[in-house]
Amino acid sequence: MDWKELLPLDRGQMERALRGFPEMAERALGLACRIPNGVQGFKNAVVLGMGGSAIAGDLLARFARVPVMTVRDYFLPAWVGPETLLIAISYSGETEETLSAFREGLRRTKRAVALTTGGALAALCEEEGVPWVPIPPGFPPRAALPSLLFPLLACFARFGHLAGDPAVIISSLKKLRDALLPEANPNPAQRLAEKLQGKVPVVYGAGVAVPVAYRWKTQINENAKQPAYWAELPELCHNEIVGYELAGKVFPQGVMIFLRTSFDHPRVAKRVEILKEVLFQRGLPFQEVWGEGPDPLSQALWLLYFGDWVSFYLALLNGVDPTPVALIQELKNRIRGC
Numbered sequence: 001m002d003w004k005e006l007l008p009l010d011r012g013q014m015e016r017a018l019r020g021f022p023e024m025a026e027r028a029l030g031l032a033c034r035i036p037n038g039v040q041g042f043k044n045a046v047v048l049g050m051g052g053s054a055i056a057g058d059l060l061a062r063f064a065r066v067p068v069m070t071v072r073d074y075f076l077p078a079w080v081g082p083e084t085l086l087i088a089i090s091y092s093g094e095t096e097e098t099l100s101a102f103r104e105g106l107r108r109t110k111r112a113v114a115l116t117t118g119g120a121l122a123a124l125c126e127e128e129g130v131p132w133v134p135i136p137p138g139f140p141p142r143a144a145l146p147s148l149l150f151p152l153l154a155c156f157a158r159f160g161h162l163a164g165d166p167a168v169i170i171s172s173l174k175k176l177r178d179a180l181l182p183e184a185n186p187n188p189a190q191r192l193a194e195k196l197q198g199k200v201p202v203v204y205g206a207g208v209a210v211p212v213a214y215r216w217k218t219q220i221n222e223n224a225k226q227p228a229y230w231a232e233l234p235e236l237c238h239n240e241i242v243g244y245e246l247a248g249k250v251f252p253q254g255v256m257i258f259l260r261t262s263f264d265h266p267r268v269a270k271r272v273e274i275l276k277e278v279l280f281q282r283g284l285p286f287q288e289v290w291g292e293g294p295d296p297l298s299q300a301l302w303l304l305y306f307g308d309w310v311s312f313y314l315a316l317l318n319g320v321d322p323t324p325v326a327l328i329q330e331l332k333n334r335i336r337g338c
């Protein structure tokens with residue numbers, strides 16, 4: 001495969017964004033100072049967001065030492081109150097679900113912060129005297145994940161609420177980038193993308209890899225414009241696997257992908273080995289990708305960044321520009337007119 005020939009498909013410059021992921025994360029660490037110490041003293045947090053903005057909340061929740069819930073909806077759970085830190089994330093600042101839940105949240109707690117490039121969310125913060133972190137504009141929201149996630153990780157670390165150190169991950173992300181750039185040879189992300197072409201990936205993760213499995217699914221949807229699904233371990237051992245019985249007939253393009261970390265619970269690791277045997281016996285294809293790094297946070301972000309590259313190469317193999325998300329835009333336009 002001559003990847004150089006496919007690169008002109010990338011008219012929206014997703015490769016440039018992916019290439020700059022580690023540096024974007026590095027710069028974003030510095031944005032944490034925009035979240036004032038005054039919000040401290042919270043007992044729990046909710047992250048309000050949708051799509052490419054919300055995933056930062058899922059990742060934060062896995063590593064926070066206080067309960068964190070991501071809310072992808074117009075309204076908030078009943079327990080949100082004065083001891084909750086409200087975090088609104090919207091890259092555009094225009095997402096109606098996020099704005100609606102944030103307005104409701106500001107009536108329940110004074111501890112609030114927003115991360116956005118501007119828009120109605122920044123205007124609301126100015127009006128209400130809520131601090132907001134100015135996120136660099138010019139990217140698709142999903143490609144700006146480092147700018148949305150790392151200020152939160154660094155801020156939670158500063159408050160003593162984080163398991164892991166976001167600063168130590170940057171160098172391993174840079175190393176991974178060098179191994180996955182279009183010109184890298186051999187290139188494991190390109191190899192995996194080739195195996196997924198014409199297939200329907202079903203991405204599995206456990207523990208810290210759960211939000212990463214979801215990110216893989218959504219990145220394959222949005223970048224490669226194709227169906228993809230996900231499920232989490234060990235839960236999938238209690239339902240999803242029964243579908244393997246007819247999968248060969250009704251889901252012949254399915255390919256399961258196990259995202260693994262060396263921090264998987266030992267019983268989960270055993271379950272994966274059994275599942276691989278079950279899939280093999282039924283002739284159902286699967287792949288396995290192991291995260292690298294000294295701690296769970298590093299391995300999760302390693303897997304995430306690897307998956308972003310896989311979805312990029314899959315887009316090129318599918319003959320599509322990874323950046324545009326026409327149907328998301330169409331839906332936003334149509335609902336705005338209702």
Ligand code: PA5
Pocket residue numbers: 050051052053054089090091092093094095098140141142222325328
């Ligand atoms: O990837 C995307 O473009 C979407 O998933 C958006 O992130 C989502 O629609 C929410 O928009 P925003 O991130 O601007 O709040």
